[in-house]
Amino acid sequence: MSERIKNVKEAKASAQKCVEIGNYVTAIDWYRKAIFYLPNNTDELVALYVLCASACDKLGDYENVISYCNIALCLNPHCVQSLKRRATALSKKGYEEASLKDKNCISELQKVGEALTKKKAKKEKFVKSLEKALSANEYGNLFFNLNNYAVAIDYYTKATNYCGSSDNDYAAKFHVNRAAVYEKVNDLNGFRKDCNAAIKLDKKCIKAYRRRGRLLRKLGDANKAAEDLMCVCVLEEFEDKDSVQEAEKTIVEACQKVADDFFVGYRCTPNSTAYVNRKYLREFARHPVYRNFNKTNREADSLTFGHLRSLYEMYRDDFQMYLGASSLNSDLIILKATLNIITEHYMMAEKQLEQLISMYDKDPDPNKIQNDTVVHAFICLANTKGKRLINEGFGMDFALQCFEKAISASEDENEDIYYHRAKLYIDCGQYNNARKDLEKSAHYGKNFIEARCKHLRLKFELAFKADNKNEMNVLFEKFDKLVDEFPDSCVVFSHYAEVLTLIGKYEEARKKLATAIELDKRDPDLCLQMGKTLFKATKNIEHLYDWCFRALKPDCRCIVALEILGLVLVNFGAIHDAFYFFTYGTSYCPDKNQVQNLYILSLVTLSWHYATMNSLMYNMQESNVALFIFRVYFFEDIVTKYMSRQAKEIIGDITDFRFYNIYSSEKRKRFLTKTKQVNDRRQPSKLKMKNKTMLCWGVNNEICFTCKQRENDGKTDIFD
Structure with a gap:
């Protein structure tokens, strides 16, 4: 060579x-x-x-x-x-034409050459500027570590000036470094400006999002802070546990404040199915109002809030007419307490129940206070104040004492006492005690359908856990007898369907539920139960969302239905729509903790939505990957903590829920069309009540059954 x-x-x-x-x-x-x-x-x-x-x-x-x-x-x-x-x-x-072509080509090549020369010169200039910027940044780091913040700011400023915005990654880095110094000297304005500049230069600058999020959290803007901290989680693909915990903690703080403000400012008309569907009186065989209204299952269901309010006005007028007769006073107090419980004004109800019990303790004359009134007061006090204290971490003893006093005050065996004490035992996991009390309640109240059904159902669940097939067959026969005895009771068919679902007899359960729904079309809980049964039978998510939408027809604010539909929408990737459904679910929710949890679900989805828009800049491929990762995080970490107990019972294992999907584009389109119908109700129907205007968000611009009843019942003020 x-x-x-x-x-x-x-x-x-x-x-x-x-x-x-x-x-x-x-x-x-x-x-x-x-x-x-x-x-x-x-x-x-x-x-x-x-x-x-x-x-x-x-x-x-x-x-x-x-x-x-x-x-x-x-x-x-x-x-x-x-x-x-x-x-x-x-x-x-x-060959002039050929010569001209070569000359034109020479001209173009010369232009390109000049451009390349300029670009090369510019690149050389940038390299020199970047070298100066990096050198200034190093000096800035040195003085920052020496706590000489004024000099550090000067050097970081030089670095940003040398670099300008020619290289977004380096320029963003210099702004983030200067922001750290501003934070040290408590210059929050400069800190925020540098974080904003860094994010503008580099949409994936994790440090800038994290620092700005922490600042916003300190300043009390938890909602905006949640968005920034969620950006950090999205960019880190939810792999850093500390970042995930920080974002979740910020979201919880924001939602606690929102829930507090909500209950102070907007708590009014209840959304209780006990109020709307008249289920409250089903759970009492000896309610004092039955002295005025004949007690049968169907007639108890047909009692409206308006009936009770009319009775209250009659008692009040009679009490004033007869100058405070003691017997009328006790009847008036127990009725006011009942009305406040139904309308979920529990604190006022507690005061009235305690007033009635105090009157009885001072003078237990049955001519002044009837025996069943006092017994009922003890039961209601255990159900309201007792459960409130239990939720606060104590109160079981108080509730049990109320039931013992009710037994002592009762002249005979009162089925209501044992039924409600059994419910308390079930809530606390004491199933054997609950079974004994339900057995007594069913024995003493032959026409107490709710007690008899719950007794059979609890015994069936215990037999199922013990795999006692003989006992289960005996209980099936007893359910069949109940059906023959009360063929027009949706309660019997609903409980029967539950035990059939438990052992996997889904088709029989579906038929029982169809009968129950035919008997009471206005009960959203029956629609949810049907959705649960069909979903368990087929693992087809279509049944679940179909029946949740059906539940919204009788009650536009069926909280559990809205919550489940929100979860389904997250599963489909319609995150922004899911946010609206979770938010709708907070409306008129009687449980403050549930309101907070729904707000958490809604803020998590909204924060992720904005995080992907801001940090991924609508990159379809990256957004799809981010959605997959978010769904895993959402269903495994968030939903398991903040989902309601009722929704968990309907869906089952929530960690598997994200695997259920609809692959037919036509069916997905139909579902999203229904979703749009709900979300498009920006101008809901206005219902005129005696003292306020109420809104109905019914599907297809129709006023739902619940809101019609609210309008007919009129005002639901505190009865004091």
């Missing part, structure tokens, strides 16, 4: 000497020898062919000039010298 290179150099030197003395023919021969010896080096070959063309041009041999230039251009199409010589040769040969 070295010998060939030596020969090439000698040939080129000889050719140069020949050119100097004007011997162009010999020079061409030496150039050709150099080409022969030259290794595969494109640039040198092009140069030699150009020299050959130059020698031929001196001889006036334009044919060979064109030939040598063609070879050079094959090796390098952008060789300007070859194009120039070929253009001249073509012109002298009379």
Whole structure:
């Protein structure tokens, strides 16, 4: 190889000497020898062919000039010298059009060359500026570590000035570093400006999002802070547990404040199915109002809030007419307490119940306070104050004492006492005690349908856990007898369907539920139960959302239905729509903790929605990956903590829920159309009540059954 290179150099030197003395023919021969010896080096070959063309041009041999230039251009199409010589040769040969094409090509190549030269110069200038910026940044880091913040700010400012916005990654880094110094000196305005600048330069700047989120949290803007901290989680793909916990903690703080404000400012008309669907009185066989209304299952269901309010007004007028007769006073107090419980004004109800019990303790004369009134007061106090204290971490003893006092005050065995104490035992997981009390309640109250059904159902669940098939068969026979005894009771069919669902007899359960729904079309809980049964049977999410939408027809604010529909929408990737459904679910919710949990679900979805828009800039591929990761996090970490107990019972294992989907585009479109119908109710129907205007969000612009009843019942103020 070295010998060939030596020969090439000698040939080129000889050719140069020949050119100097004007011997162009010999020079061409030496150039050709150099080409022969030259290794595969494109640039040198092009140069030699150009020299050959130059020698031929001196001889006036334009044919060979064109030939040598063609070879050079094959090796390098952008060789300007070859194009120039070929253009001249073509012109002298009379090929002006071809010559003009070469000249135009030369002009374009020169423009490109100039642009490349400028770009190269600019790049060199940027490299020099970046070197200065990096050097200034290093000095800034040094003085920052020495706690000399004023000098550090000066150097970081120099770094940002040197860099400008030419390189977003470095410029963002310098702004973030200066923001850290501003935070140290408590210059929050400068801190925020630098964080904003860093995010503007680099939409994926994790440090800027984290620092700005923490600042906003300190300043009390937890909602905005949640969005920034969620951006951190999205960009880190939810892998950093500390970041995830920080974002969740911020969201919980924001939702606690919102829930507090909601209950202070907007707590009014209840959304209780006990109020709307008249279920409250089903759970009492000896309620004092039955002295005025005959007690049968269907008639108890037909009692409206308006009936009770009319009775209250009658008692109040009689009490005033007869100058405070004691018997009328006790009847009036227990009725006021009942009305406040139904309308979920529990604190006022507690005061009235305690007032009634105090009156009885002072003077237990049955002519002044009837026995069943006092017993009922003890039961209700256990259900209201007792459960409230239990939720606060204590109160079980108080509730049990109330039930013991009710038993002592009762002249005979009162089925209501045992039924409600059994419910308390069930809530606390004491199933054997609950079974004994339900057995007593069912024994003493032959027409107490709710107690008899709950007794059979609890026994069936215990037999199912023990795998006692003989006992289960006996209980099925007892349920069949109940159906024959009360063929018009939706309660019996609903409980029967639950036990059938428990053992996997889904088709039979579906038939029982269809009968129950036919008997009471206004109960959203029956629709939810049907959705639960069909979902368990088929694992088809369509059944679940179909029946949740059906539940919204009788009650536009069926909280559990709205919550489940929100979860389904997250599963489909319709995150923004899911936010609206979770938010709707908070309306008129009687449980403050449930309101807070629904707000958490809604803020998590909304924060993720804005985080992906801000940080991923609508990149479809990255957004799809982010959605997949978010769904795993949402269903495994968030929903398991903040989902309501009722929704968990309907859906089952929530961690598997994200695997259920609808792959038919037509069915997905139908579901999202229904979703849009709900979300489009920006102008809900206005219902006129005696003291306020209430809104109905019914599907298809129709007023739901619940809101119609609220309108008919009129005002639901506190009865004091």
